[in-house]
Amino acid sequence: DAGVTQSPTHLIKTRGQQVTLRCSPKSGHDTVSWYQQALGQGPQFIFQYYEEEERQRGNFPDRFSGHQFPNYSSELNVNALLLGDSALYLCASSLGGFGNIQYFGAGTRLSVL
Amino acid sequence: GIQVEQSPPDLILQEGANSTLRCNFSDSVNNLQWFHQNPWGQLINLFYIPSGTKQNGRLSATTVATERYSLLYISSSQTTDSGVYFCAVEPTGRGSTLGRLYFGRGTQLTVWP
Structure with missing residues (x-):
């Protein structure tokens, strides 16, 4: 059973x-959440997708968009990259409703020069 | 939003020692998870524990939901336990925050041989 996979x-x-980042959820999971982790910080919630719609969104600008x-599976798109967008981007998958355990992928490390 | 505070921020131990990591949160929660982040950035699930006590080998966790804290115990620590430990919570009751995990800043654990 494959876990959560992210690329690149x-x-x-x-x-x-x-930039476009990709995520495949754990088998059987239908909900995908994206998080941004800056160096030395805890992950910050970007948004969550369920049934192909954005269900929740954190405090991130419209340059951050997604799709399920x-x-x-899901994609995270970031337009007009800024130096401050350099971070580890983590995808998490879960099943259905709220309060369920979230499993994380290994992440995509983005460097903006 | 909900506040999540972890202590201590840094912990240095010799192999074989025991340790306790603490997570305080400011509101009631649907979900509380403990993670270990390895050097490559992957968040490894340790416990899903919105309330009660669980044990898994040398690790155990207790969440006292009514008092809004959780503890992670590591016994007989090994060098492979080194890394950052995160507590993450999902608040209850508010539509805009359901399904999203709020992370603490983590505890950096270093275990020396």
Whole structure:
């Protein structure tokens, strides 16, 4: 049983570019959440997708957008990259409703130069 | 939003020692999870424990929901226990926060041989 998988593992971009990160949830899970972890900090919630819709959103600008596909996989898109977007981006999957355990992928480390 | 405070921020132990990590939170919760983040960034699930006590080998955890704290115990520590330990909670009762995990700043544990 595959866990949560993310791609790519590492990514280097320059300011102003756009980036797409991908996540496949754990088998049987239908909910995907994205988190940003800056160096030395705990992860911060970006948004959550359920039934192909954004269900919850954290305090992130509209440059951060996402999508969930019918197979429950998800993408995180960041436009007009800033140096401050450099971070580890983590995807978590869970089943259905609130209060359920979330499982995390290994993350994508994004560096913006 | 809910506040999550972890203590101590740093902990240095010799192999074989025992330790207790604490997580205080400011509101009632649906979900509380303890994670170990390895050097490559992956968040490893240790416990899903919104209330009660659980044990898994040398690790155990207790959450006292009515008093809004959780404790993670590590016994007979090993060098492989080194890393950052995070507590994360999902608050109850408010639509805008359901399903999202709020993380503490973590405890950096270093175990020396």
